[in-house]
Amino acid sequence: MVEQLKKEYLNHQFYNYFVSIIEYKVLPEKFYQFDSQSDSVNQAFKVALWNHTFETVMYLSLKTLVFDINYMSQDKDNQEEAYKDYTAYLSSKEGISDFFSRYPFLLQQLKRELSLVIEDYNIFIKRFITDFEELKNKFEISGVLKTVQFSQGDSHSGKQTVIRLDFHDKTIYYKPKHYESFALLSDILGFLEEHDIPTFQLPAILSKGDYCWQLGVESQDSTLNEVEGIYAQFGTLACIAEVFSITDLHMENIIVSGGNLYLIDLETFFQRKIYKQSGPNNITNQLYQKISGTVLSSGLFPVQYQKTESFNISGICGSGGTVAKGKYELLNKGRGDMRLVKADYFREDCFNIPRINGKAVEPQDYSSYIIDGFRTCYRFFMENKTSIQAILKQYRNLKTRLLYRNTNDYGKFLRAATNPRYLSSEEDRQCLFSFLNEAKDNIDAAIIENEIYDLMNGDIPYFTADTEGKVYNSKENLIEKLADNPSIDEKLEKMDLDNLNFVTQLIQIVIQKPYKHWERLSGEDYHFIKEQVNTNAEGLLLSSAKEILEQAEQKSFSSASEMTWLNIDITESKQWVLSPQDITLYTGLIGNALCYLYAYQVTKDKHYYSVLKKILSTIENTKELFMTDSLSVFTGRGGLLYLYYSLWLVLKDEHYRYLSFKIIADLKDIALENHNLDFLSGLAGLLVVLCHIYEREKAHDSYELLVNISDLIASKAINREGETFWISDLDETEVLNGFSHGISGIAYALLQSWRVTQNHLYYQLAVSAIKFENTRIADGNWIDFRNRERRQQLNIPEPIYWCHGASGIGMTRYREAQMLKNEVLKEDFNMAKKTVLKDGALNADCLCHGKMGNLELLMLEDEVTKDSQNDIAGYLLHIVRYASEHGWISGLPQHIRVFNLMVGELGIAYQLLRFISCYQVPSILLLEFPKGNL
Secondary structure, three states, X not given: OHHHOOHHHHOOOOHHHHHHHHHOOOOOHHHHHHHHOOOOOOHHHHHHHHHHHHHHHHHHHHHHHHHHHHHHHOOOOOHHHHHHHHHHHHXXXXXXXXXXXXXHHHHHHHHHHHHHHHHHHHHHHHHHHHHHHHHHHHHOOOOOEEEEEOOOOXXXXXXXXXXXXXXXXXXXXXXXXXXXXXXXHHHHHHHHHHOOOOOOEOOOEEEOXXXXXXXXXXXXXXXXXXXXXXHHHHHHHHHHHHHHOOOOOEHHHEEXXXXXXXXXXXXXXXXXXXXXXXXXOOHHHHHHHHHHOOHHHHOOOOEEOOOOOOOOOEOOOOOOOEEXXXXXXXXXXXXXXXXXXXXEXXXXXXXXXXXXXXXXXXXXXXXXXXXXXXXHHHHHHHHOHHHHHHHHHOOOOOEEEOOOOOHHHHHHHHHHOOOHHHOOOHHHHHHHHHHHHHHOOOOOHHHHHHHHHHHHOOOOOOOEEEOOOEEEOOOOOEEEEOOOOOOOOHHHHOOOHHHHHHHHHHHHHHOOOOOOOOOOOOOOOOXXXXXXXXXXXXXXXXXXXXXXXXXXXXOOEEOOOOEEOEEEEEOOOOOEEEEEOOOOOOOOHHHHHHHHHHHHHHHOOHHHHHHHHHHHHHHHHHOOOOOOOOOOOOOOOHHHHHHHHHHHHHHOOHHHHHHHHHHHHHHHOOOOOOOOOOOOOOHHHHHHHHHHHHHHHOOHHHHHHHHHHHHHHHHOOEEEOOEEEOOOOOOOOOOOOOOOOOHHHHHHHHHHHHHHHOOHHHHHHHXXXXXXXXXXXXXXXXXXXXXXXXXXXXXXXXXXXXXXXXHHHHHHHHHHHHHHOOHHHHHHHHHHHHHHHHHOOOOOXXXXXXXXXXXXXXXXXXXXXXXOHHHHHHHHHHHHHHHHHHOOOOOOOOOOOOOOOOOOHHHHHHHHHHHHOOOOOOOOOOOOOOOOOO
16 A cells, blocks of 8 residues: 555655555554455545555654764765665665664654554544445435545544545545534524524534534635625624634635635634733733733734734635745755755645635725624624523533644644654653643643643644533543633623724724835825914924823723833734734833823923823833843833933933943843844944943943944944945845944944944944945935835835935934034935935824934934924924824824824824924934933
């Protein structure tokens, strides 16, 4: 039967290894018995099992085989011959015995897992033979069985796995778990359908108690009218997931066929809150629990709670047919120095997105149908609670799967466990899995013990719970009772309009199509418009700032002593990130605290001081939760230094000065080598802050740290043919212009350090880098080399932002011109100013890449000359009056209000306060401090 393996397996680099395992009967005797079963067992089953066996062997062995061939070939000159020698060695009985003598636990793990595979296979065969006639009648099967495929998903409970059977005209799935939850959901859907609520479909099922057979669903194209109905069905699915706490609704569990939406798998009905409470019950944790307790945790929507670069596998928007990263493949095949590397791979198409004439629709274009479907179903449940509760009462003995961790995390452990270092002994393998104990404050020891047991068998851990809160392991043994076990209709009881509106708002956020509305369109007019300034201008600007601050409070989540906001971000894979605000300057509580600090100082209104104290309390209570290794002022620990020293300068509270120098002392002991260099995400911004502090304090610690940073930046400068530059932290293949991530931000920081230290090397490098950056100018702007080819194809002009382009670079040139009395730098500034006035009034109002950030360029000059205050007031008046009619435009790629400093409305208020105070409020975009009491 070995010769009937898939062709790719027959041609595998270590096929001889697999043949030796079989031929020399390395495995237990019972493994070999399945091939001698009677002809009553279809050959398709045997072929499928051989392929599954090969996959299991290679999954466990491949990393060890590569490690071993590298070791055995390291002293050989001809690596092609080395490969031939090694495969010949594995083909012999003596060679395979010697191999396993050196890796005995690998053999033990192979025996363990393949024994479980055979046991599962035998159970499956008996069930198939017993049920076959009933299967044929139930699903109207005709024709012969063509193919069988094992491992259609994760394995659980002793290598049990979903198995696919393809007949001539039907596909059937064997699922080795009870599916009573399908029956419950079917009853609920039937009740909805009776009342004309748009409902999705469930596949036909033949339930056999502990297992079931499920009819496959074939994806089919939809019509335009059907697509609208499908997304209404998605809304109903979202509502049911919200009310009954269903999870795992990712793209592989949903199929669209014609006008119908099918949910093809369901295990986690009534997913409980299962973590023990750890840490204080502060406002940040409360907001996180409020968000994560909604349908957003179902897997249906493209959303994360912490920003990662994981794939979008959401049930509504996740799609295949794309290139993804992270799959292992062999390089240097046929050689002794072959390597196993992660490489890009093509993700197969999924069928959760409707197609019209073969072309997938954009789910976000149908967001209104999803929202309407959700609201309709939710209101129906509210009005019919008694009837729904009557259905639930029929399922009081229901047992459903309980998830203690993301199954992807378990998968990562299993993949790591195939490393040779964890296959040398059982103790080493258990040592790897013992990292699960780090969650012991949140997960009971009995659960972790059973997680490790399942992982040792090569399984994804599996737990179930009944309606009484009794928790069972993968062997159906009772292991604990949940301390907090809400009734299965608890969420039904708590349904109200406030929750409906809150969840609807979250859904609206996460199904928006990302759109960078701040990018200029070729041929459009983006010049700053100036209105006439009268005596009421300052009052109007102050009133606008106060209105933003008031609305920010209304949108906050607060208690008597704390305050935070919902933060919104987006990943490269276009998944929205919703979370409580972190402790950063860019979009977190540090930036908000600075805004209210200066609101208090400008207005003398003690209410703003009380808000500031709440934000500071939240920061102190959640510092450990949001602690990061980054030293960035905008996105890391450097932000606390900037905040505390600003508080010291404005409030004259000695405690904040103490905290500032404590941070500096702590930073001195940190290795700097692996940190980013740029102004926004790295050390350059921190260097500027340290230089400003040293100028005021002349403290040894701050001087020592700023010199260490300066020396590191200088050592990483690249000098080539008289040109100086740094490789971008964003893209190691690019040298970027720009303030936040490019040359000008690093050069500006080095010049600040030169001014303090008088180290001429810093001056030379900075000036040389500025000259190089000035060789990359086009049409009055510095070229942005990020995705430039794509922008040119789309005819998108060069950006004009603080972070990239003329405004940010112009700011550095203005300060540098002041510092060096250099006319060339002043000319750079004038060019930038002209470009900003002509093309910098973007379709965003934020500091980072919007109008308010671009006006900082003019404010810097006005701060010194006092010549253009009326001009700036005129520009601000136009912006404020337009916003009063149309609303403020954030720097997020969707039109939504967000309250943070760099991309939200509090940054707009900050900039208005800066102008109103005659620039006593410092330039936060240059990381400056206030020059004196306001």
